[in-house]
Amino acid sequence: MSDALLEVQNLKLYYPVKVRQNVLRSETRYVKAVDDISFTVNKGETFGLVGESGCGKSTTGKTIVKLLRPTAGDILFEGKSIFARQEEGQDLTTRIQIIFQDPYSSLDPRFTVGRCIAEPMVVHKTGTPQQREERVRQLMKDVGLRPEHYTKYPHEFSGGQRQRIGVARALALNPSLIVCDEPVSALDVSIQAQILNLMQDLQKKYDLTYIFISHNLSVVKHLCDRIAVMYLGNMVEIASKNDLFDRPAHPYTQALLDAIPIPDPDIPTMQEMLEGDVPSPMDPPAGCCFHTRCKKACPRCAQERPRLREIAPGHLVACHF
Numbered sequence: 001m002s003d004a005l006l007e008v009q010n011l012k013l014y015y016p017v018k019v020r021q022n023v024l025r026s027e028t029r030y031v032k033a034v035d036d037i038s039f040t041v042n043k044g045e046t047f048g049l050v051g052e053s054g055c056g057k058s059t060t061g062k063t064i065v066k067l068l069r070p071t072a073g074d075i076l077f078e079g080k081s082i083f084a085r086q087e088e089g090q091d092l093t094t095r096i097q098i099i100f101q102d103p104y105s106s107l108d109p110r111f112t113v114g115r116c117i118a119e120p121m122v123v124h125k126t127g128t129p130q131q132r133e134e135r136v137r138q139l140m141k142d143v144g145l146r147p148e149h150y151t152k153y154p155h156e157f158s159g160g161q162r163q164r165i166g167v168a169r170a171l172a173l174n175p176s177l178i179v180c181d182e183p184v185s186a187l188d189v190s191i192q193a194q195i196l197n198l199m200q201d202l203q204k205k206y207d208l209t210y211i212f213i214s215h216n217l218s219v220v221k222h223l224c225d226r227i228a229v230m231y232l233g234n235m236v237e238i239a240s241k242n243d244l245f246d247r248p249a250h251p252y253t254q255a256l257l258d259a260i261p262i263p264d265p266d267i268p269t270m271q272e273m274l275e276g277d278v279p280s281p282m283d284p285p286a287g288c289c290f291h292t293r294c295k296k297a298c299p300r301c302a303q304e305r306p307r308l309r310e311i312a313p314g315h316l317v318a319c320h321f
């Protein structure tokens with residue numbers, strides 16, 4: 001039996017953009033934010049999604065929680081499409097929740113903490129008001145908030161405390177899968193470890209599966225079981241944490257790992273920095289999406305798009321070599 005909880009199949013998400021040709025004419029072009037990616041997330045694991053800003057990782061996360069509608073492809077949760085019409089009481093969206101990057105803008109400033117955390121239950125008409133309050137108070141305890149915080153407002157809290165509220169809200173509907181969209185990148189370094197430890201504790205307590213989106217490879221290495229690397233809307237490598245950090249196979253992954261700073265000035269760096277800019281997702285290069293910056297590129301790379309292929313058990317890479 002498969003352990004797959006979520007299967008992303010050939011997902012594409014293109015944003016239409018009107019480009020003016022002259023005063024009389026404009027044409028519609030498309031920003032290819034996500035361009036035909038597939039991957040599987042297993043039950044109970046933490047699956048990392050990494051890449052530079054604009055690579056499509058957050059767009060992928062938002063599509064998984066149905067905040068965005070895909071241009072093509074499908075997403076299966078426990079074998080059923082999340083976009084298919086569901087029977088009464090079978091709403092899969094309650095089983096998949098999200099923790100947003102910015103704990104300041106993701107909380108309604110007019111709501112008390114109790115109301116913020118209860119909001120998903122109110123929207124989905126879950127439980128009586130008394131049951132909701134009991135659930136909220138339990139979740140507040142789980143995430144390290146005090147009972148007197150129930151009637152306070154988000155502006156009365158620090159960034160770390162606000163993210164605890166965001167975590168509690170994500171747990172309100174008792175989900176199986178949580179998309180964590182850079183949940184600690186807006187926080188002070190000293191607070192980041194507290195939130196990451198809290199998330200690990202909650203994963204054990206509530207038997208959760210995480211998709212952890214980040215551009216911080218150290219955090220991903222600490223937290224994730226398997227990691228997928230994205231570049232320009234494409235999936236370029238998927239591997240277990242150890243395989244990816246010990247034996248990176250794609251030149252882009254190697255460049256990302258080389259860019260991790262070494263916190264010791266006496267250790268000489270062997271780093272090869274990436275040169276050039278990321279091409280526009282509105283006009284991505286033909287062939288391999290990385291060929292304009294790849295030191296190993298050859299003529300074939302500019303013509304033929306490499307598909308993900310398995311080079312070792314569970315280690316997939318999209319490169320011709």
Ligand code: SF4
Nearest residue numbers: 288291294301319320
């Ligand atoms: Fe580099 Fe070619 Fe591999 Fe793309 S296919 S990563 S351009 S070597």
